[in-house]
Amino acid sequence: MLFVVVVCPACKRVQVAEARTARPSCRACGKPFELTSRKAFYQGEDADEARRVAAKVALQVGGAGIEAVAESAxxxxxxxxxxxxxxxxxxxxxxxxxxxxxxxxxxxxxxxxxxxxxxxxxxxxxxxxxxxxxxxxxxxxxxx
Ligand SMILES: [Zn+2]
The missing domain is CATH 1.10.10 (Arc Repressor Mutant, subunit A)
Known part of the structure; x- marks a missing residue:
């Protein structure tokens, strides 16, 4: 399974999405977005690493909270x-x-x-x- 760490274009929450879902819905605000249009802070098969990167990115962007969630997690x-x-x-x-x-x-x-x-x-x-x-x-x- 391929995981991608992206920031939602609408609410800026950092999250882990599954790469096979081309148009996932944001875990925080529910709005769908095009995965390929987002900058991938991480892309790989290591779910733990994806969450780690997501947590780090969330701290960097100063998000209100960490939304590090794999689609299937x-x-x-x-x-x-x-x-x-x-x-x-x-x-x-x-x-x-x-x-x-x-x-x-x-x-x-x-x-x-x-x-x-x-x-x-x-x-x-x-x-x-x-x-x-x-x-x-x-x-x-x-x-x-
Ligand atoms: Zn959102």
């Missing part, structure tokens, strides 16, 4: 992506945090993920590092 996947950034936002207030802090935020925000998965994802994106075992810090903090 379950709604829970959409929740997971949006919520992960919520967890990051909550944790970004701390200079240093532990896996237990991540777990607390996940529980508070009702995100169905594990601290391990979150840390692993953020580490893969070079967003955090582990100065001491079990202690995490942000590579660059927004409020630094």
């Amino acid at each position: 379950a709604a829970s996947e959409r929740e997971r992506v949006a919520s992960l950034e919520d967890v990051v936002r909550a944790l970004s207030r701390r200079a240093e945090f532990t896996a237990e802090d991540v777990t607390d935020e996940l529980r508070r925000l009702r995100v169905t993920s594990t601290a391990e998965r979150v840390v692993e994802a953020l580490r893969r994106e070079n967003r955090l590092y582990e100065p001491r075992s079990g202690r995490f810090r942000w590579v660059s903090s927004l409020d630094a």
